[in-house]
Amino acid sequence: MVPTQTLRKHPPLQENLLLILHELQNGSGRNYLTEEDLQAVAEYLNITRAAVYGVATYYSMLSVKPRGRHVIRLCKSPVCDMMGAPGVTRILEELLGVAVGETTPDGVFTLEESACLGRCDSAVSMMIDGQYYGALDAPALARIIGRFRRG
Amino acid sequence: MAEAHPAETRITLRNVGSIDPEKIEDYLNAGGYRSLAKARAMPREAVIEELVAASLRGRGGAGFSAGLKERFTRQATAPPAPPAPPAPVYVVCNADEGEPGTFKDRIIMERDPHLLIEGILIAAHAIGAARAYIYIRAEYDTSIRRVRRALEQARERGFTGGNGASPGAGGAVEIEIRLGAGSYLCGEELTLLESLEGKRGYPRIKPPFPAEVGLFGAPTLVNNVETLATIPAIIDRGAAWYTGLGTPDSPGTKIFTVSGDVARPGYYEVELGTTLRELIFGFAGADKLKAVLIGGAAGTFVDASVLDTPLCYDALKEKGAVLGSGAVIVMADGRSLRRMTTSILEFFEHESCGKCVPCRVGMTLLVRMIRRKEPLEALVRESEYMAANSLCPLGQSPILPLRSLARYFPAEIDGSEG
Amino acid sequence: MSTGKRSTVHIDGREISALEGSNLLQVARENGIDIPGLCYHKRLSPTGACRLCVTRIEGRPGLVMACTVAVREGLRVTAFDDELEEARRHTLDYLLAEHDDDYDGTWRDELRELTDRYGLTDPAARRYPNICREIGYHADESSPVLTYDAAKCIKCFRCIKACEEIQGKSVLSFSERGIASHIIAGFDRWEESECDGCGECVQLCPTGALVEKPHRATIRLDRLERKVISTCPYCGVGCQIELNVQEGRIVRVNGVEDFSPNYGRLCVKGRFGCDFVAHPARLTTPLVRRQGELVPVSWDEALTLIAERFGAIRDGHGPDALAGYASAKCTNEDNYLFQKFVRRVFGTNNLDYCTRLCHASTVTAMLRSIGDGAGTNSIEDFARTDCLFVTGNNMIETHPVTATYVKAGVRTGMKLIVCDPKWTPLVKHAHIWLQPRLGTDVALLNGMIRQIFEEDLVDRQFVDERIQGGQDALRELRLQVEAYTPEVVETITTVPADLLVEAARTYARAPTAMIATGMGMSQQVTGTNNVFALINMMLITGQIGRERCGIDPPRGQNNVQGATDVGCSPRLFPGYIPVTDEANRTRMAALWGVSGEVLPADPGLSTVEIMHAAHEGRVRGLYIMGENPMVTDPDLNHTRESLERLDFLVVQDIFETETTRYAHVVLPAASFAEKEGTFVNSDRRVLRVRKAVESPGEAREDWRILVELAERMGAPIGQYESAREIFEEIARAAPMLGGISYGRIETEGIQWPCPAADHPGTATLFLERFNTPDGRAILNPVDHVEPGERSSERFPFILNSGRLLYQYHSATMSRRNNSLNSFVNESYVLMNPLDARRQELSDGERVRLYNGRGELTTTLRASKEVAPGELFMPWHFSESPVNNLTRGELDPLSRIAPFKLSACAVERVSTHTVRGQ
Known part of the structure; x- marks a missing residue:
């Protein structure tokens, strides 16, 4: 799924960040978050890249590094x-x-x-x-x- | 093991195994949402005082009075000054069950999700909240699915959303699911609120407590799943009935999850005050006991001398032990407590957020110390410093297993064993 | 939060009185009780991370971090005993275990200081093995201006909070967790992040994990010669800076804590933009043009020549054949003497400077409506008002430190309305963004005014009491705006009707509201009318005349405000007194020790008019002090011809510029860092400028040059030993500055009007009355006029121009800083992607922009920041001079030029293939 479709399912509030990251990670079939994903989320939620990346690397179930299917x-x-x-x-x-x-x-x-x-x-x-x-x-x-x- | 053991006293687990968790009809037929109707017909204060009278203590581990939490949240909520809309206040259900050895909340969510929803709605009515969140750890796939389905049904039936107006609340109660993403610390209530706001899981400075400054800065009631799931029964049958169960300092029942070296691992809801012996030998079928770890990783080791101590807050405290989340991990003869303790400390190191120095550095040092087989007293000394100086409960946790080890198994860590 | 009440606290038996609600750790430290602590900073919210400020508090269980405690009556605190000190030593020992001890003496290290204090400097004294290497920390050196070394980082959150709470940027975060956690910008690559290099994080880092890159190899704290507090030479915020000098050069700049306007904050230019001072291209000797070349000569020779030539023009063609450009970059003292020189020595009021090119229309409208052209408020109010209307003002880039207040205000509930045809970074923080077509501001504002009438949001009492003509004037305004229904306005401006309605309501209903207006409003042919409309809206809603209400035009240059304050205007003497005021002229003549007739009584020519007059031969000699019209003036081809036609041009500057090419004599001046003096910032605050380093070569302070030249032209303008003496004369000349002296502004500046030595200065203007003859404000109803310049088939695009964060004005200074250039150092034009596709142009292509007045080449960037049909170009880059395309047509009321709106065409620069193949 392209990021924008996933994003639009949720109001653009930072409180939805984890939900969105889960959906992007699991829905993409890639099992990890690409920089394009993270960038799209930052823009959609009007928060900085670090705010997204910091969260994506804090939680152990999220990954910014490629993973298997x-x-x-x-x-x-x-x-x-x-x-x-x-x-x-x-x-x-x-x-x-x-x-x-x-x-x-x-x-x-x-x-x-x-x-x-x-x-x-x-x-x-x-x-x-x-x-x-x-x-x-x-x-x-x-x-x-x-x-x-x-x- | 949906079937209850004959000696259990099932209140929060009363429907487990007898209803289809995906069918709201089953729950309604079992008397579901009756308590909600009753509560909504009561003044908020009366609901709160009923819970205070029931002396229900938080079942997540800390054991604080659930009724008082509601009272404080209610008191912190500014009275509405028309025509301004009422100030926001939230109910947050802590379903981030991560304490090792604990899976009681998962059972409630998977087997009887409407009970939790009903409990949340009663709490929301009590404090005048129009919005509630259930923060579920993402590892609980089935729980998430079941609660989500149950919420859809509750909405269709008008228990939540537009038709669920509770008198004086100014409207409906919306309940939303939010997910964790793999962080034990987010089970700590203030950290959970940070995570709910879409941030890194860092604990906040306390005070202020969430009852005063919680989610999005608003007064917030944060309760564990089991706690909330107990509320409908108390409203239904009254505080007097509830305090008739258990012991005077620990009324009611508690779900214990028993794992490790037992024949029948699983969940058991029993009256507080039941002995450890009954629980692990009678219910779970333990044999050749060496040690029991009560309360999970942030729990305490005990030996057979504690078997006949009633499982309740005060009696365990006298034995240097805690009830905690209700995790009971049984270790038979031959098990290595060093190994178990190493695993616990590695877990803490992995989960330390890194915000405060004592926990961030201390967890890493403790792991290195135990691997290097340093004396137990050295580990206890570090854990004491950490407990006194850390920012949140995580840094205050290693002292629990380490000090109890020193009390019951002083030779285990220092020996060549393991 | 402080309640204003005082309480008594007891710390280790000492009784201390402090504001209730204030921070316990801060109170202790201010009272000399030095509780250690690394994560706390008085400008940040408490974090409670380092656990060093551990105390015990009576009645509270366990240990309590002082930084997390609010003072209340009767608090009893134990700050020092053996157990607490042992806990601190333990914590430090932990910190040292994960920390890299290497220290090269380039930063102040608070951790090292504590390590010494607790006797842990010797590794043998430490209890825990160092595990720093095993953790495998990395460093990020990709930023042009700073480096981050995780091994030096104590994870105190100060940088993160500096970026978020102080600067409102939130560029930083931690990555990973536990002992592996480290600071990141963006996706863990600093140079690709949103970091704009302000360095607030560097200033607040306690351990040298974040350090400035420039001069890192040279700077050694123990070799610093001095630290000099001065005022930033860039925009008009007037940030207080601490210049660190080593071996005669500025090697580091810090923001000065504790004082207005910046309270420690800086932007990238302030912190990393002072390298121009020591740039090798600085002018070091006077230059005289011989056979077309500028050649070095002695001061004596240069000044003799100037005196002769200017004297000859004055005597041969009359005083009005001479003119002077003063400088928004020079001090009040320089500018005051410059206007004195032009009036006394030249004998003309042909005297102006670049204010005419930026806020002249704003000032004209404000003077006519409310009686003063300066900002009505203080910078702090940008965080405290309930609603802020920002129009034509790309504040985050042009006034970055003012913007930090705005962002802080938004965080605490302020409503922000941004009105700009082009997206600006402030839009990210705005509740409402109005995006009118270029040149339609009056229609938009009249629409808002009409809506305010419609919804009866007019402040009738204010109108009755404080507006000339009261209800009658109001009715007249209502008639004038009647036609501007939201729907009509939508067709003119393209702003959706509902958005306009919401904006009008938000502004009018706010308990307090302020306006920040910028070049987007002023630099138009209708500039004065735009601001009239704005002021009309403000007046009828009563959003002025109270604290946290009013209108503020943030000033683009460090001393635009001051230069007019001290009289660099063709119409005004110091203190905004018209040259036509005979009594004042007599007073000034007396002050200057000349007879009244000597001073010219007729208003002189303004900036662009001087160029026109030069073109026509009416002005023959021009003296330019620190200005660069060959970049800044509109219609540069015309400007060049004008300069070429002058008989004699003197340019006094710190560098050769695009303008010195046409000069007959070039004089080397001292930079801001090489002289004493004062600037006046955008909130009318008079701030000290101090000498930190020596001038290069023979460069001299501007005022000394003026004094000597006047002497040689036989009309002395005074004997001054120091800038201080000049300021004393300014205080006598300009009544509103009368109470200000160097002694009073030693640490913090004072806001004028300050008429007497015991007057505290004025934070908000017009609380009692407006500065008009009868004390009432004046409504000036105006109509929308379709822009005279419109797009056509030949010139289908409307070009807008503006500034960037990293460059400044004509870039004379900013482009001589490698740090700033490493962010942006080339020109570009923004075009909406739809237009780019239609024109078959792609991002990064070289394009030619042209119209009937001129042309330029630049690089195309496709960007949604501009609306279709509109273009935007930064004007700092003289190799792509935007002003080749702008018009010399002037706003009839203020004589400002329309830099914001020029029709032009865009085409690809053809890439020739080599012939014959």
């Missing part, structure tokens, strides 16, 4: 950590061939860590884009990643 957010809260997150991380890194913070060369996945996802009753958990996955183990991970690769 799917963003994996692995929970590294104390609970998931205790319940096996480090092992899950290793498995994921092997499956994807990238380390945490990196994007697969084919541009399909970006692997990130997240603060508590609030799914502690099914630790270890992760999100891929908007979808949750809990009780993760090696077979489950292989299945899930495989499905995304095929899709």
Whole structure:
């Protein structure tokens, strides 16, 4: 979606900044905010570039750096950590061939860590884009990643 | 685990599992929005005093009286001087549930979103607000969807928007959803207001409190999801009924979310005063207990000696523990508390906004210290300095787990274990 | 917030009286209790970030930051004890752990001072390992004027707040969070951000994370010779600047805190525009033209020649064959002696300067309506009034520091209406933007006046009590504007009817309202009428005569106001007394020690008229002090011919200019930084100018040159030891300055009228009466007249001209600063993208603009800032002289020229292909 269409859905008030940034990031299919996006937002809201960029870099779910088509957010809260997150991380890194913070060369996945996802009753958990996955183990991970690769 | 455990006392979770959260009819059939009608027929002050009488304490973690918050907000609101429009006042629902080990608000929003909306509308009536915001963390995809759907239905039915006029408020109550974007600190009420205004999540200087100077500088009532979702029941059945539950200093019920080394992790709404033993052994099925972390990362470690202490604000305080958000993380024998503590401190470092020096530098130093296996007392000393000198509750948090560790597990961090 | 009430607070047992609501940390410091603190600054809202001003307060739990506490009665504070000092040392230790200690002596470092105070200078005394390198901080050196080094940054928010709260720009933010957070401008690349280089952030940075780039390699704080407080030589705000001098050169400029008009604020020109003073192209000796070349000669030779030649013209053709251009850039003392010289030595009133080219129409209309041509208010009022109507005034670029007050006002609820045919940055802050076609201001304002009548928003009591003719005059005005219905006005101006109605209501209904009017209004053939219409609207709504109400024409140059105040006018003696006033002439003659007949009694020629007269041979000798008509005057081809026809032209300046090319003698003058004196700013405040450095070569102060030349022409104009003595004479000559003396304006200037030594000066004019004979204001109903110059098939565009933030006037000074040039140093023309497409022109192309009067080439920029059919060009760049295209046609009332409206055509500059291929 071009930025202007997304922008016009919201009144031009700074209080809508986070909503707009989410929509631009998720609606673009790019999973990150380009400088063109940020510039359009600044102009639309009549605020400075730094006001937009400062917000975009403060919040961990927003990115101003290119990311893959799917963003994996692995929970590294104390609970998931205790319940096996480090092992899950290793498995994921092997499956994807990238380390945490990196994007697969084919541009399909970006692997990130997240603060508590609030799914502690099914630790270890992760999100891929908007979808949750809990009780993760090696077979489950292989299945899930495989499905995304095929899709 | 939608089914309630027979020993639970479900008030805020009463509809969970028995209604379809996407159908307002289900909620109405279960008696929904009855309390709203009752509240709107009451004078604002009467609603506020009912909540004060119920001694409902904020369920987000800080435990401040919800009724008093409303009273203060109401008092800070300038009386309208016709023909000028009434000065704005807001209700903000804090649905930025980020405390590790906590997911009670998510359950309410996913399973019974109308209950939250009804609670917000009653609070809005009480303080005379025409506008309310629900600030939901963006990680809660399902919650966002369900609340959004519920708001559409509430509007169609006239509970919000144009037809929801509450007497004397001068019109309708509009409720809007706003999203977080990955910041634990935005769960702190003043920081949340900054974020709601579209800014970086920095805490504000306190005082003034939000009841006086809140969103867009206007008096603002900020309440947690669970707190607001408790209000309809109190209005429906009265303060006297509510104070009959729980203990004198901690009346009512609380949702606890139990995770870690238990057979049945999940959420349990019980009367305050229930013991930790009942909760984690009886309900959740713990075994071979080493430690429990109560209240999440900004919580406290306890050992088995606390198992028979009632879960309520004062009794836990005596044990050097806090109730906090209701997170209960169970660690069985063999678990490393160093590892758990390291994870907690790394989390704090990641979430420190960087505004004040003690928290910004202190969090980084603490992580380095624990990785270098420095003695626990050194960490406690830093955390004490941070607690005394930091700007907001985040910098005041590490002292909770660290000091409780020193009390219950003094040898754990210094040892070679982990 | 202060309530004006005093309370008693106890700090460490000391009883201190302070204003209730004032900041505790500030109060403590002002009383000598030096509580440390790095994030607090008295000009900023408290932040509470550095945690160094930690105290304990009776009745409050825990530690409390003094900077976050408002003083109230009975406050009991512990500011110093072992525990608090230990907490501070702990915090400093933390700061040092993330901080890069390197220090090169180029900035004052508040962190270093505290590090010393708490005994942490030796790294061995610190408890925590330094982790600065591991964090991997970066530096941003891309700005032309400053550098940011995150490793030196203590994240105190002072720069961010300086930019937002003081300058109203909000260009800065933090990026990332936690220990990795660092300051950014724009998208983390300073040079591409909206930063306009004012350097407020640099001035407020406590640690040298932000430092000026210019002179960074030379400046060393321990080698500074002196710091001299003076007045900025650029626009008419009159900012107080502190010139830092090292090895005889100005190496740094800071804003002076605590005093009006700027209270520490500066713009990019004020802070980074003083390098011209030491520029190698400065004139250092007198020059005389021989065989077409200007060659260096001695002062004696030059002055002898001038005295002879001017004397011969005076004696051969009469005094009125001579004329003088005074200077809006020179001091009052220089200008006062210049008018004295022209009147006493030449014996003519052919005396004017560039005010005729900017605000003459404004002043004419104001003099006729309300009796004074100066601004009615103080700069602070721009933040305090309820509604501000800014018309034809690109304030953010032309008066950047005044604009900071406006932006602050908007933040606290002031309604801002901007009226301008061209988008200006102020539009971003405006509630209403009216965009009339060029040359239709009277129609717009008459429309607003009609609407005010329609809605009965007239202040009847004000009309009865303070307007000549009361209700009758009002009826006459009403008749005159009756035809200007919103719909009619929309067709004339293109301003939507509903917007006009809203603007009229907003202005008229505001409890207090002010007007800022600029060149867009004045530089038209209808300039005086434009301002009459504006004043009519102000008068009928009673938006003058009270505090925070009135009309203010911000002055474009540092001393435009003062030069007229001290009599550089063909019609007025010092103090705005007409030359025709015989009693005054006698008084002046007595003051000057001459007989009354010596002083000319008839009004002289004005700026453009002098050029016309030169063209016709009626004026044969011209003395120009610090002006550059070959850039600033309209219709430059005509101006050049005029100058060429002069028998004798003397130009006195600090640089060779476009005008010195035509001079017979060029005299080297001292710059503002090399002399004592005073300027008068836009709010009538008389401000001191002080000598900071020596003049280069043989350059001399203007007034000394005048004194000596008068001597040689046999008509001495006085013996003065110093500028101070001249000012004492000015105070006697101009009654409104009578109470002002150097002694009284040592730290802060005084606003005239100040008639007596015990008079405090006047912040707002006309509170009691207007300066008209009967004390009442006069309505001057006017009609819209279609501009005489219109677009045609041959010349389809209307060209507007104006100024830029980074350059100034004819650029003689500003373009001799690399810092300013690195922002903008070339001419361009703005054209609406629709027009550009229609003309098949693209952004960045070279184009030729031409009309019947002349032509120029420049670069095209397609921009929505201008409406279709209109063009805009900055006029600073002499290689693309806008005034080749402007007209010499004058406003009949004020003799101002219409710089804002010239029909012209635009074509691509053909790029020739090499023949024969």
